[in-house]
Amino acid sequence: MKMLRGAALPAFAMAAYVLTGPVQAGDAAKGEADFKKCKSCHSITAPDGTDIVKGGKVGPNLYGVVGRQVASYEGYKYGDSIASVGASGLIWDEAEIAVYLADPKGWVVEKTGDAAAKTKMTFSLKTGDEDMAAYLASVAQ
Template identity: 60%
Template structure:
């Protein structure tokens, strides 16, 4: 009788999406690929990572609303932001692997597209962990 609940639990765990926590130190190195378009600049103007301005400043991106008002985002990502979605490490890792596919999935719209053409084939979890590590401290 107890085998059935255990089997059901095992099956549920296997079916759940897996997310391996990233390595912030590796992510800092991987971020070099992102610097062509992105910077990380604190609210006081301190540059944590100098970079381009084609993409948004990624300071505090983890925990921030998707497509927040501080950048001229494309229509598809703005539509995701309008749902109230917030960036998590997991979501950001999936997004950077294939931004357009992430948008299509989130919106259920095959015509959705991203202005971010770069795809980070591997290391997204590490970059997300790095961005979380340089985020402002959570408010008490």
């Protein structure tokens, strides 16, 4: 029995790795460089009004987005689909942001379960989504 228990732990660990894959951390410096693609619609402004990245007002301010409830930035008018995701209580983390950035429409459809769900964000990152998520996490620290 002891032998079986000893063999089961490595097998379980390997199964968990195969099913979930390796932890992939993004590169915040690369994300910062890529943010130029985002600043036409988004700014990063600290609560005291300090502009970290001056940008547009089409999208919400992204300061502190990691750890914030989806669709909860005060004063921004979110679309109905993402607002319903936010109403469910989902909190943005780096992994969720990376998936969203790769396919905003697909993410909203998946989260709402509604094939007709829409998003105001039409831009998607073909590469570097983990890097952007890491950058967004780093700016509010």
